[in-house]
Amino acid sequence: MNKRFRFEGIQQWVLPVFLIIIWQICSSNEIINSRLFPPPSTILDTGVKLFQSGELYYHLGISAYRAIVGILIGGGIGFIFGLVNGLFPFAGKFFDTTIQMVRNVPHLALIPLVIIWLGIGETAKIFLVALGVFFPIYVNTYHGIRTVDRGLIEMGRVYGLSGWELFKKVILPGALPSIFVGLRYSLGLMWLTLIVAETIATDSGIGYMAMNAREFMKTDVIILCIIIYALLGKLADTLAKLIEEKTLKWHPSYAKQK
Amino acid sequence: MVQEGAGLHVSKISKSFGHVHVLKQLDLIVQKGEFLSIVGRSGCGKSTFLRLLAGLDESTTGEIMLGGKAIKGINPEVRVMFQESRLLPWLTVVENVEIGLSHSDNSKSKSEIRALATEMLEKVGLAGREDEWPHVLSGGQKQRVSLARALISKPKLLLLDEPLGALDAFTRLEMHQLILNLWKEHQFTAFLVTHDVGEAISLADRVLLLENGNIAMDLNVSIERPRERDNTQVTELEKKVLNRVMNF
Numbered sequence: 001m002n003k004r005f006r007f008e009g010i011q012q013w014v015l016p017v018f019l020i021i022i023w024q025i026c027s028s029n030e031i032i033n034s035r036l037f038p039p040p041s042t043i044l045d046t047g048v049k050l051f052q053s054g055e056l057y058y059h060l061g062i063s064a065y066r067a068i069v070g071i072l073i074g075g076g077i078g079f080i081f082g083l084v085n086g087l088f089p090f091a092g093k094f095f096d097t098t099i100q101m102v103r104n105v106p107h108l109a110l111i112p113l114v115i116i117w118l119g120i121g122e123t124a125k126i127f128l129v130a131l132g133v134f135f136p137i138y139v140n141t142y143h144g145i146r147t148v149d150r151g152l153i154e155m156g157r158v159y160g161l162s163g164w165e166l167f168k169k170v171i172l173p174g175a176l177p178s179i180f181v182g183l184r185y186s187l188g189l190m191w192l193t194l195i196v197a198e199t200i201a202t203d204s205g206i207g208y209m210a211m212n213a214r215e216f217m218k219t220d221v222i223i224l225c226i227i228i229y230a231l232l233g234k235l236a237d238t239l240a241k242l243i244e245e246k247t248l249k250w251h252p253s254y255a256k257q258k
Numbered sequence: 259m260v261q262e263g264a265g266l267h268v269s270k271i272s273k274s275f276g277h278v279h280v281l282k283q284l285d286l287i288v289q290k291g292e293f294l295s296i297v298g299r300s301g302c303g304k305s306t307f308l309r310l311l312a313g314l315d316e317s318t319t320g321e322i323m324l325g326g327k328a329i330k331g332i333n334p335e336v337r338v339m340f341q342e343s344r345l346l347p348w349l350t351v352v353e354n355v356e357i358g359l360s361h362s363d364n365s366k367s368k369s370e371i372r373a374l375a376t377e378m379l380e381k382v383g384l385a386g387r388e389d390e391w392p393h394v395l396s397g398g399q400k401q402r403v404s405l406a407r408a409l410i411s412k413p414k415l416l417l418l419d420e421p422l423g424a425l426d427a428f429t430r431l432e433m434h435q436l437i438l439n440l441w442k443e444h445q446f447t448a449f450l451v452t453h454d455v456g457e458a459i460s461l462a463d464r465v466l467l468l469e470n471g472n473i474a475m476d477l478n479v480s481i482e483r484p485r486e487r488d489n490t491q492v493t494e495l496e497k498k499v500l501n502r503v504m505n506f
Contacts, residue, residue, distance in 0.1 A: 151342060158313075158332060160332060161357075169349075250349070
């Protein structure tokens with residue numbers, strides 16, 4: 001059983017590794033143009049060099065900063081609005097329609113306007129990220145709160161739970177699975193927004209590194225940036241999944257087989 | 259460890275939803291520690307009556323007195339066992355039982371509460387299952403946890419809203435015995451709503467038939483316990499009630 005498991009673990013990596021080897025061979029033997037498609041070894045080399053010079057670290061830091069601040073602000077506001085609207089029907093009636101209307105505006109379409117309003121500084125990018133992640137977190141928090149099992153809430157009331165206790169013990173845990181769906185979705189949106197915002201208007205960050213490299217035809221740097229974005233996305237998703245598994249360990253679908 | 263049940267005085271209770279009068283001027287006196295069953299067709303108002311007793315709804319007119327005090331809203335002396343177990347899936351079994359206690363009483367420490375909950379779980383036959391999640395339990399086991407949760411605070415009145423409806427026949431018989439044992443030990447007043455006339459008669463001291471928002475039949479069951487299902491007295495009474503329900 002254990003052996004077979006290990007083999008299955010290896011199995012899924014056979015194809016990607018094979019493709020990278022083919023790429024390496026084709027590119028270093030000039031079967032494909034190595035200026036347009038530099039071999040993986042060169043990209044790795046460039047990565048190490050950029051890391052050693054501190055350049056990669058600097059841009060990575062800036063991008064991570066924008067992502068984190070953006071999701072804290074946008075996600076925080078979305079979460080609070082979702083809670084308030086879900087808990088108080090009056091607030092829901094008052095805010096929800098407006099938020100749903102604004103949600104239909106693609107937030108990246110606001111880039112020209114945001115540049116005029118906020119310039120190309122940090123504020124503009126953080127604003128775009130915050131706006132992008134706000135909606136999925138809002139929608140899923142709101143939905144999660146509203147669909148908590150009424151029977152459980154009634155049970156809580158019979159057993160004397162009310163106000164904060166009822167929220168803490170019954171409503172919030174009941175809404176958590178849905179809130180996590182929103183969080184994971186918005187993590188994807190967070191990187192997407194950042195990529196676009198950083199390639200269009202900026203003077204630092206991973207996206208800027210890629211755009212700057214384009215000016216000098218440094219395809220290795222561009223590909224490196226793309227890979228970094230992919231890794232960051234994967235990292236954020238894995239992190240969210242870990243938190244999810246920890247918090248939802250009571251859930252049948254997360255229950256670990258003993 | 260024995261707590262007293264409380265007598266119940268229901269006087270001229272009415273409940274209307276718009277133009278629908280579900281309960282009409284219902285009067286009822288229940289002795290302290292009595293085991294009462296309510297039977298009736300769907301829509302006869304038995305669940306509404308139970309919700310009024312639980313304090314989940316307010317009556318349109320009339321008054322309910324429990325042990326000399328009027329029931330207004332949720333009351334820690336009244337506990338409900340629902341048709342579904344309604345355990346919180348994100349709490350372990352023992353934490354679910356603690357829900358029944360922690361809010362009516364602030365004088366107990368955490369370890370005292372845990373000890374009480376563990377003891378209660380032992381009583382319902384679930385010793386050693388404290389730290390499991392509810393989703394791994396069977397339907398009958400979930401209802402046992404739910405019973406433990408209802409009884410841990412030693413309520414004066416226990417309302418049972420068809421709690422055994424979804425269980426298989428064997429589990430039901432087991433649960434009957436368990437409920438009766440705990441009732442004898444704790445001496446609470448019990449109120450069982452059920453569709454099953456046989457179940458009502460084999461458990462209760464008194465069976466009420468609710469019809470059109472009022473009591474159509476009030477039957478004392480003085481058969482000695484334990485009552486076998488095929489006991490002739492039980493079957494005779496069952497026939498009597500069923501005939502009345504079907505208007506034969």
